[in-house]
Structure formats: C-alpha cells, structure tokens
Amino acid sequence: MEQLKGRIIYKGKAEAEALVTSMPISFYGGVDPNTGVVIEKGHELNGVSVKDKVLVFPQGKGSTVGSYTLYRMKKNGVAPAAMINKETETIIAVGAIISEIPFVDKVDVSKFKTGAKVTVENDTVTIR
Secondary structure (H helix, E strand, O other): OEEEEEEEEEOOOEEEHHHHHEOOOOOOOOOOOOOEOOOOOOOOOOEEEEEOOOEEEEEEEEOOOHHHHHHHOOOOOOOOEEEEOOOOHHHHHHHHHHHHOEEEEEEOOHOOOOOHHHHHEEEEEEEO
C-alpha cells in the first residue's frame, strides 16, 4: 500500500479501479458523453470506458467545452469515479467541480498501474 498527497481540485472520496494513460485527454471530442468510452483516434485508451474508474492521466487538452462534456457524462452516469492528474488545467478542473467528481493533481502519475485499487480522499491517494 502506498499513500500519496496531492492538491485538492474537488474534495470528496471515491474508491475504484485505476485506469491509467500517459496521454493527455480531451473530453470534448475525445470521450463519448453518452457511453464514457474514449473515442479519440490514436489514443492509447481508444475503445475503453472511463465509467466508474479512477482516471489517471497527465493533464487535459482541448476545448473549454470539455468541462461540459464531463458534466454530461456525470448526468448520464458514465463519468469517472475520481480523477488524478500530474498537472491539471482549467478545463478539467472546472469539469470536475461542476460535476462533483473527486479530483487531485500534483501527484506522481507514474506510480499508478491500470487495475490497481485506488482510493481518493480529499488530498490523499492510496494505491493498493
């Protein structure tokens, strides 16, 4: 078990399986808001659902509409359980806040492996 401290973007608690990518994610055009499946061509998570996962990625990218895409995903029940970034930016931060998705950044994302059990609780991330 390993515990990491991060910066709270949106506080809360979630426990789920990690889904890890080394590539930035664009929620607008990169993730289907009705299914939660990554649809960006060439992305290493293409075809994979982010639903109910602790989504670990370096940072977001793309249009400000990405914030609302995350919100639509939450309303449709296909959003991640929580998110972890190395360094977030405004688009993803706003999306997590309006969607009430627990979210931390300033975390060493290289410590995570897909399938690991991860708990996000405010500024503390536990990997099992």
